[in-house]
Amino acid sequence: MADTITLDVTRYHPDKDSEPTSQSYEVPYHADWVVLDALNYVKDQLDGSLTFRWSCRMGVCGSCGMMVNGMPKLSCAIPLSDYMPGPIRIEPLQYFPVMRDLVVDITEFLHKLQKVQPWIIRDEDKPLAEGEHLQTPAELDLYKQFSMCINCMLCYSACPVVGLEPEFAGPAAIALAQRYNLDSRDQGSAERLEALDDHEGMWGCTFVGECTKVCPKNVDPAGAIQLYKVASTKDWFKSVLLPWSSK
């Protein structure tokens, strides 16, 4: 086994470059390293100007997402050994504006998250004296999977609709809306539907399904979006066929 591996890393300096370029670094190979360890070696030993985000190193914070050999990955969660003998192509998450090197701008993503009102909405707040909103394990099971999202944005980089239509709310945001819709304590599904019942919302999804495949937390955003479409269609039919019935 070779004792080094080459990383081809995208570089972009906003004040100097008109577009990104690629730079190669040779790093030592260690069987117990992940790709993020190799990038940190570059940063610490070879080129301190290389810029990338990372934090927890254990697949929880969702900061270190990047394109690795063309696929969106959490660089802390993929062993270097998976890519031997190399080289490994490392690029910023695709479909996002690049700020510098491997760092992308997440402002639009944060706006999309906010648009779906990802919090529990109540018609009337329950007085604190009445205690908690109780929930059974079965009610928790309905949305738990969709609540595991860590906002790593890999699903956005896997979704060609995000690339083709930047206004599309995107997998994580719609899945998050569905997470709250399915929560027995929530009463805000009508408000979220208003925000997502159009081509920039759930109907923009063409069910490519790659968002679910790349999700490191098995959230299944594609599933959440299709369930949302089914629920929305049922509501529409109900409103047409039974206009007198309340939702």
Place this chain on the structure above:
Amino acid sequence: MNSMAPATFNRPKMYRRPMPLLWWLQNRAYFRFVVRELTSIFVGFFAVLTIWQARALAEGPDAYASFMDRLSTPGFAILNGVSLAFVLYHAITWFNLAPTAIVVRVGETRVPDWIIAGANYAACVALSAAVAWILLRG
């Protein structure tokens, strides 16, 4: 946003890579997805052909015989063969995706994916058999 958005004090100039025209050749999954979407054209073709067939049937035996003659020309035979292949691809890919969009619970247990997909295949086979029986019974 333009590919080169202007810089401001706290918002540096950013680069947005344009979406390549051949994005659907970027990986196999994208390619399979685009093929799946394009197969809709052949599903539509079969639908139009069926309506055309019904119209010929309504116009009487001569019109229907003429329609069937046209269908047996080599050009139509090839087109129908290709269309059948794409329609099968369309059906199989959507049947396999059905469990993602259909969640059925019995009590507190979610019905397994293979049962949902299997029910779609079973319904397809049953309906096809029923149509074949009607057409072929003599």
